[in-house]
Amino acid sequence: MLACLALLVFGSLIAVISRADWPIALGPGDWAAVRFTLLQSVISALLSVVLAIPVARALSRRQFFGRGFLMVALGAPFILPVIVAVFGLLAIWGRSGLFSDVLGLVGLGRVDIYGFPGVVLAHVFFNLPLATRLILQGWVSIPAEHFRLSAQLGFSAWDEFRCLEIPMLRQVIPGALVLVFILCMTSFATVLALGGGPKATSVELAIYAALRFDFDLGRAAVLALVQVILSGGAAILLLSAGRPVDLGQGLGGARRVWRQGGRGIDSFVICTAALFLLMPMGAIVLRGVGGLVGILDVRLMEALWMSLQITALSTLLAVGGAIGIASLAARSSRGWLIEVTSTMVLVVSPFVLGTGLFIIINPWLDPFAMALPVTAVVNAALSLPFCVRVLVPALQQVERNYGRLGTSLGLSGWDRTRLMLWPALRRPLGFATGLSAALSMGDLGVIALFAPVDGATLPLLMYRLMGAYQMDAAAGVALVLVAVSFGLFAAFDRGGQLGRHL
Template sequence: MADGVFPLRSGIGGAVTAALLAALILGTLTAVAVYAGGLSGLGRWDWQAVWFTVWQAVVSASLSALLAVPVARALARRDFPGRAVLVTLLGAPFILPVIVAIMGLISVFGRNGFLNDGLRAFGLPEISIYGWQGVILAHVFFNLPLSVRLILQGWQAIPSERFRLAASLGFAPGDIARHLERPMLRAVLPGVWLAVFLVCLTSFTVALALGGGPKAATVELAIYQAFRFDFDMGRAATLGLVQVALCLCAMALASRVTIPSAFGAGMDAAASWRGPRGWGRVVDVLAIGLATVFLLWPMLSVMADGIPRIAALDASVWAAALRSVIMALISAALALALGLTLALTIARGAGRWVEVAGMLPIIASPLVLGTGLYLILRAWVTPQQIALPVTVAINAVMALPFVLRALIPAARSLQADYGRLAASLDLQGWARLRLLTLPRLARPLGFSGGLAAALAMGDLGVITLFASDQPTLPLKLYQLMNSYRIADASACAVLLMVISFALFWLFDRGGRLA
């Protein structure tokens, strides 16, 4: 019998869920493909958006990966008070609402930001955050922490025996770099680069807020403009197909470029390596210090500007906040229900197609899925009528790959450790779910639920296609920014940031205490 969310016969719940998910993703993409008028329907500015999308993704991924190497290296070979906290904070930008981070970057690098104030004080020319430079700066801000965490894992995966052997052979830092570090980087960096490239390829909010004109428009932004302002559904659909093709090409490339490091296995993965003193220590301190300032300064700036004005926010902001919290909770619950059903089915040895169906959302962006759903439903509903339910559904679906990555390993361990015992006790259906599955999977469920809720809370994607009279908190923040109500926007940004982190903490903490 099933041990999933639905008390059906073994595997049926997961198979039905996978089939419905595949129908949703592939059905919306098919609607987009059918409606598309062919690539000949794209104009010069559309192809400019395609070129800029690829170009900025290449530059952003390259800068993020290259800048992350010295930071990850410094963290790997230095031990200092607060190191564990700092490494944990490096994961914060992943759940930080994009629009809040943009507010922080504007407060530092914008026309009236700290940096330009300093340049004016010394009589130096100002810099602009709007345009391609702002898009790349924001992408590096978001993806530098992700790159650092991934590369740091590569350093920590080098068996400690290799470092002890290097020390016994009297290896200098250059020898360690040549024989240990560079092989690891050859194995890790291509995957890191391609992960960041894929994230930047589907960027929307950054280009919407900082693009600064047609020359710095991404494909996502072009889809939004075609849908929202021109109501040219054929063009929006064609651009959606181009977006999917770019993602598929990036994923195909990712599966071919990783080079194994060939270190072999060790007794443990904790490297007992300490970096050199002198200039090596100075370089490490500078790398960690500069990265910390770059990542924390914008957030502290937003908090300093916004906290004093939170109490003065008008009722519309609080209504948008309540609307966003409700939608985020529903999205998280839906993502967990889908993810748990799929993960338990996969753990019981379901066909590979079930896992593939669960990972399908990564091939399409939220705007492409939103466009496809509208094309399917437009004969019966208006955009305003489907704005909130479509946003909830797509946020849940887009969080599903992250939920599955957290749940599948735990579900497989659960099946291996307790599957036979549960079967011998005839523990099945809802009883098995309540007494065995939920208690044993509480931690990954809490973490993935918090991640899904935080991502949904900060989303400024699908809602921009449809809603005008029922804005979510991120959309309200964007409207305040466009109205040049910067003080209110800062307060709104602080509120959004606090709620997003609170949702993540509550889910994660609940899972740990269960």
């Protein structure tokens, strides 16, 4: 499994290197793309993480009606298809969105978020929840006894912040910053939908333009190398900053607060964050229901069918591969396998992978005819590291707790799998499968490179409808897409929780 992944990654990398125009020279447009990529990633990461600090602090301190719902909502942007989220954001912040309407009422002009502000806004929308969860984990990890002690010693809010909270933040923040930075740097779909033009083109968008519009393989390869260098540097940063892990659960309730005061600020922070997250999601549902009527045509059905095929294939590949790699990595001495898997996919991002495959396939076959399998393979590679990270702890735990019992009873081979491993893996496997399926369903990455003009997945169909200003139809597609993505995730996740577990 690992060999297949390595072959895919290094094969693509070699293809990119061999096809690049030598000597490598970057034009002014390319440098602008590099600058835009770095600048929007830095700003997005800073905004997401800095804004997440008060939100996480308020959530760690306050118990309120709807807290559980808000915690679930914090996980939603991760599996919300990017193009759908962009649609929701435009419904609020776009030229004809709610915010502009309000500005119009008080006599101000409308805002236009396309370009840099839109890209940053969308990235904050996606990553503020992630950063909040990571930082909240930090807050939860401070023992309640420390807060009890500080209350007894009469610490002021500032003393408490300085003695207890700053040391924790100092550990959590660097990893969160770098992680969000990387996610923003490799977020193709957001820039595709909200960026563009000479001022707002990222390196990945430039690759897309070179391949799709100019069919300039040499230039695309050069840009892909630039992307590899950028993400390679980021990967080194991440390895040295310590990779934060979103445990996805166990954030529990709020802690007890002894000192009075600060309630007003906390309420304001929580309400603002909730509105920022929930309003675009609400807009998707409201506008989608209206748009459903007009779109039940053959294009939607074809796109749905293509999306489902890609999702089925990529989920099968990702989960199968993850089981193979995880069972290797779970043996205590092979923990580095997890890092290797993640880092490979990080450095050679899915988009670069797609570019490499495009270059490899091009001399032999029509790349546009291979859209389905190629997208499935790249999507699988994208979610593989995540699945491995979910499965390894479960495997390690069952071996640690029950391995000896099973062995002493003679549980081996199929019986061990059936009676011991499967009951332990079913829950994380359901979660990983659901996540992998939702991510693949909502993906708008390499499919944009490979899709034939007359065929599309649901996200691509939606993007094309938005590009043609058919907003009602796009809203309908968005609703179908969200329903299928979340439905797949919920079905697998719940399915894994049925019955008794180990």
